[in-house]
Amino acid sequence: MNEALETIGRDLGRMFEALAGLLFVSLLVPLVWGEYWAIPALAVSGLVPFAIGYSLTSRFREATRPGKLHGMIIAAVGWLCVAIFGSLPFLLIAWTVELGVPLLETPSRTSTLAAFTDPLNALFESMSGFTGTGLTMTDNEEVLPRTLQWWRSFIEWVGGVGVIVLTTAVLSRPGSGSLTLYESEARSERIHPSIVSTVQTIWWIFLLFTFVSILLLWAVGMPLWGAINHGMTGLATGGFSITDNSIATYDSAAIDFALLPVMLLGSIAFPVHYLILQGDLRNLYTDLQTRWVFIYMSLGTLALTMFVYAAGTYDTLFGAFRYGSFQFVSAATCAGFQTAVDATNVALGRWPIQAQLTVTFGMVIGGAAGSTVGGIKLIRALTLLKGIRFRIADVFYPESAVRRLKINGRSLNERELRQEFEEAAIIATLWFVFLAVGTFVLLLILPPGEYTLENVFFEVASAQGNVGLSAGITGPESLPTLGKITFLFNMWIGRLEIIPVLVTLRAVFDRGGLYQ
Amino acid sequence: MTLREIPVVGELLESGAEDRVFDTLLLIGPGIILVIALLGRSPLTLGIAIGYLVFFLAYVLYRGVQH
Numbered sequence: 001m002n003e004a005l006e007t008i009g010r011d012l013g014r015m016f017e018a019l020a021g022l023l024f025v026s027l028l029v030p031l032v033w034g035e036y037w038a039i040p041a042l043a044v045s046g047l048v049p050f051a052i053g054y055s056l057t058s059r060f061r062e063a064t065r066p067g068k069l070h071g072m073i074i075a076a077v078g079w080l081c082v083a084i085f086g087s088l089p090f091l092l093i094a095w096t097v098e099l100g101v102p103l104l105e106t107p108s109r110t111s112t113l114a115a116f117t118d119p120l121n122a123l124f125e126s127m128s129g130f131t132g133t134g135l136t137m138t139d140n141e142e143v144l145p146r147t148l149q150w151w152r153s154f155i156e157w158v159g160g161v162g163v164i165v166l167t168t169a170v171l172s173r174p175g176s177g178s179l180t181l182y183e184s185e186a187r188s189e190r191i192h193p194s195i196v197s198t199v200q201t202i203w204w205i206f207l208l209f210t211f212v213s214i215l216l217l218w219a220v221g222m223p224l225w226g227a228i229n230h231g232m233t234g235l236a237t238g239g240f241s242i243t244d245n246s247i248a249t250y251d252s253a254a255i256d257f258a259l260l261p262v263m264l265l266g267s268i269a270f271p272v273h274y275l276i277l278q279g280d281l282r283n284l285y286t287d288l289q290t291r292w293v294f295i296y297m298s299l300g301t302l303a304l305t306m307f308v309y310a311a312g313t314y315d316t317l318f319g320a321f322r323y324g325s326f327q328f329v330s331a332a333t334c335a336g337f338q339t340a341v342d343a344t345n346v347a348l349g350r351w352p353i354q355a356q357l358t359v360t361f362g363m364v365i366g367g368a369a370g371s372t373v374g375g376i377k378l379i380r381a382l383t384l385l386k387g388i389r390f391r392i393a394d395v396f397y398p399e400s401a402v403r404r405l406k407i408n409g410r411s412l413n414e415r416e417l418r419q420e421f422e423e424a425a426i427i428a429t430l431w432f433v434f435l436a437v438g439t440f441v442l443l444l445i446l447p448p449g450e451y452t453l454e455n456v457f458f459e460v461a462s463a464q465g466n467v468g469l470s471a472g473i474t475g476p477e478s479l480p481t482l483g484k485i486t487f488l489f490n491m492w493i494g495r496l497e498i499i500p501v502l503v504t505l506r507a508v509f510d511r512g513g514l515y516q
Numbered sequence: 517m518t519l520r521e522i523p524v525v526g527e528l529l530e531s532g533a534e535d536r537v538f539d540t541l542l543l544i545g546p547g548i549i550l551v552i553a554l555l556g557r558s559p560l561t562l563g564i565a566i567g568y569l570v571f572f573l574a575y576v577l578y579r580g581v582q583h
Contacts, residue, residue: 200531211545279583
């Protein structure tokens with residue numbers, strides 16, 4: 001057996017074992033809510049990845065540490081496989097109800113649950129959950145069994161931090177190549193010198209903030225089950241809801257405003273959270289990304305409020321601010337909760353064009369690297385802007401001048417600048433290329449005249465930015481099969497920041513040394 | 517047996533912000549949610565939840581001032 005395949009197999013096996021653990025923990029939910037009929041489906045969903053994971057880790061126990069190429073392939077293939085296995089609860093629970101298995105006393109069939117009998121819809125939901133996107137194949141989340149409501153929220157919560165981060169925190173030991181895997185999952189910041197201890201601290205912070213978020217939402221009036229689910233998906237900036245009209249269902253300004261800090265917490269890098277908990281509050285403004293999270297959110301909110309108020313979308317300035325601030329923060333933190341829906345006011349898809357494009361801009365940039373958000377990330381956007389300014393100013397200096405670019409307290413020399421600028425430019429370029437490809441595909445397959453260009457652009461940016469705001473295109477019936485496959489790809493590359501997926505595809509097509 | 521020796525709990529205490537107060541907030545968080553689930557919304561449970569939030573925020577600020 002090829003050495004590389006053994007390493008990849010061993011680490012994928014660990015990820016599957018971690019996923020099985022999540023599924024077994026989730027068995028508590030049907031027990032608590034009395035949905036006993038869902039237990040066999042959930043147990044089988046856990047046993048499948050456990051059996052495969054256990055056999056892989058046992059067989060390749062002695063495999064060597066992963067290198068950079070292996071790390072990228074493990075991350076890309078692992079996320080795809082986790083999404084596939086994570087779709088089993090949707091599929092099997094839906095089929096349990098559809099077939100009305102005798103002895104299990106299944107509830108009556110609903111069209112919402114029936115949509116998951118299609119494996120593609122189940123996979124879409126799972127990929128959307130794990131990548132923290134939040135686009136959904138359900139048309140009414142309220143009628144889903146509690147077990148599936150929980151599973152949707154839980155996978156977003158885990159996916160927000162990362163499946164590899166979870167696996168590393170639980171199953172890895174120091175020196176097992178954790179750094180390579182950690183960096184392959186679109187992370188690079190460390191809290192401690194050891195990666196294992198870094199990821200454990202990340203989970204510690206995430207858990208504490210989850211309890212804070214749940215209690216905050218409950219205190220402002222959200223029912224407890226809603227607070228648990230929305231606290232988890234809000235902090236993970238995933239955006240799945242358990243109500244039909246997302247957060248608009250509650251139609252409460254207090255809940256809207258309480259969710260703002262929850263989403264903002266999710267969009268700040270974990271190392272900054274750690275320093276703040278240590279008492280170093282200066283990081284709220286000295287850290288470049290955190291400072292820009294606040295500046296960027298404020299400017300976006302202001303612009304959006306102005307656009308929707310000036311266009312007469314909302315009657316009062318407070319209304320424009322309430323919906324404008326929520327939707328911009330929800331988009332820019334990549335949470336994707338919606339308050340602007342038809343049931344309560346004006347749906348996002350019918351906002352003025354300039355407002356829709358402002359929200360799209362928020363989705364494209366995203367929040368801070370090292371947090372739970374998607375998008376290009378603020379640090380890359382800032383590196384590009386500062387790099388461009390630096391290059392233009394270069395012309396005004398003599399050739400002999402020694403210049404350095406300062407970014408986030410670091411002073412970059414010419415070589416470092418070129419490296420960082422190149423990385424930011426490559427990812428930004430690829431991001432826009434795949435955004436354009438996705439838009440093109442959707443324009444080809446959607447019924448002509450039904451959706452505007454800005455609607456389509458908005459929806460693709462939402463999928464690729466792992467945001468989940470919808471202009472109404474995504475749905476089990478409204479989105480054609482090819483559109484679902486396109487969005488699956490957009491969500492996958494968006495979560496892993498494109499390059500690991502491209503490296504994997506090249507390795508698969510070109511054999512990239514795997515079979516040598 | 518000390519708290520640090522308990523599985524999961526011990527690892528949680530080892531992992532965090534190296535502060536006993538934050539560790540305590542983390543450990544009692546699920547307990548408060550359970551109490552709320554059992555007792556429902558009442559002035560008492562609301563007071564406990566708000567107390568938790570205010571204490572968390574105040575302690576973060578206190579740590580900041582102390583720093």
